[in-house]
Amino acid sequence: MTGYSSKTDVATANGKQNGSGNQTGENGTKPTEFTPQGNHAYPYEVIQEIADFIVKGSGIRPKIGIICGSGLGSLADIIQNPKVFDYEKIPNFPVSTVEGHAGRLVVGTLEGANVMAMQGRFHFYEGYPLAKCSMPVRVMKLCGVEYLFATNAAGGINPKYAVGDIMLMHDHVNMLGFAGNSPLQGPNDPRFGPRFPALVNSYNKDLINKAIEISKTMGIESSVHVGVYSCLGGPTYETIAELKALRMMGVDAVGMSTVHEVITARHCDMKVFAFSLITNKCATEYSDKKDDEASHDEVMAVAKNRQKTCCELVSRLVAEIQKTA
Numbered sequence: 001m002t003g004y005s006s007k008t009d010v011a012t013a014n015g016k017q018n019g020s021g022n023q024t025g026e027n028g029t030k031p032t033e034f035t036p037q038g039n040h041a042y043p044y045e046v047i048q049e050i051a052d053f054i055v056k057g058s059g060i061r062p063k064i065g066i067i068c069g070s071g072l073g074s075l076a077d078i079i080q081n082p083k084v085f086d087y088e089k090i091p092n093f094p095v096s097t098v099e100g101h102a103g104r105l106v107v108g109t110l111e112g113a114n115v116m117a118m119q120g121r122f123h124f125y126e127g128y129p130l131a132k133c134s135m136p137v138r139v140m141k142l143c144g145v146e147y148l149f150a151t152n153a154a155g156g157i158n159p160k161y162a163v164g165d166i167m168l169m170h171d172h173v174n175m176l177g178f179a180g181n182s183p184l185q186g187p188n189d190p191r192f193g194p195r196f197p198a199l200v201n202s203y204n205k206d207l208i209n210k211a212i213e214i215s216k217t218m219g220i221e222s223s224v225h226v227g228v229y230s231c232l233g234g235p236t237y238e239t240i241a242e243l244k245a246l247r248m249m250g251v252d253a254v255g256m257s258t259v260h261e262v263i264t265a266r267h268c269d270m271k272v273f274a275f276s277l278i279t280n281k282c283a284t285e286y287s288d289k290k291d292d293e294a295s296h297d298e299v300m301a302v303a304k305n306r307q308k309t310c311c312e313l314v315s316r317l318v319a320e321i322q323k324t325a
């Protein structure tokens, strides 16, 4: 029996295959065979099967789901009593193909809360349709997750932002949506959420306020901002003209992820907290300076430098949620 095998979205950049093939679960059972619906959406039953595999395999029903951004995999390393699942071993799960995204799911406890963290997310530019990129958010939901923490590395467009700053997301501009692409495209399954979800209150204000308070106690409030993120398809970094356009639209930071995860999470009524680590300053004026060019090496280096701060912010916010549970 085979798993998901759409040949049109197989990410083979580094020779890895996506979540197809003859995987066998830890308990020896084989995953359900299925065909993609609409825009490659996974059927509810398949998502349920993946969630059951994780909950049974870990013995934990997580309340908080964390998605680690590029170079921020250490957010999962602080999880206690971790049960680790390589994506390759999870039935019908895609694989990570990007440097800085290890491709592991870590389930355990953090500040007394049950959590699960993705060390590696899926991006549109890897060749995955958006529904597949954000499929793990639905897995989280069926595992029991109520809160999604989505983190990312992003370029700072707001001239006030410095490299290493943190931007708490309070809104987004969905550029892929402008172009008619959505993770919710195709038939709607009401067991996840409504056909036409509203997004005006997507980023939980209480969690943003708590994070601001935490940043004060950490003494980093001057490098923490609240702003607007936009996701482009990538994998190219932006041209100056594109950056100027994004700035005119009110975008503060730009990346290639997160928005479709947030849309999927809000569709199934999860509370969302998201932040960008500003890993590079985006040039919005023409110059010949080599420094103006973004690079993934720089992104990874800055993320490594700031991982301790990001870990502390995340664990303190988890502690706050746990306190009020």
Ligand SMILES: O=P(O)(O)O[C@H]1O[C@H](CO)[C@@H](O)[C@H]1O
Pocket: 068, 069, 070, 071, 098, 121, 123, 151, 152, 153, 154, 234, 255, 256, 257, 258, 295, 296, 299
């Ligand atoms: O959004 P994350 O996964 O943090 O990574 C960001 O950094 C990578 C580019 O350097 C892109 O994948 C972009 O989306």
Ligand SMILES: Nc1nc2[nH]cnc2c(=O)[nH]1
Pocket: 153, 154, 155, 156, 232, 234, 236, 237, 238, 254, 255, 256, 279, 280, 282, 294, 299
């Ligand atoms: N699109 C985009 N993604 C990023 N990820 C990290 N930095 C950047 C950037 O400048 N642009």
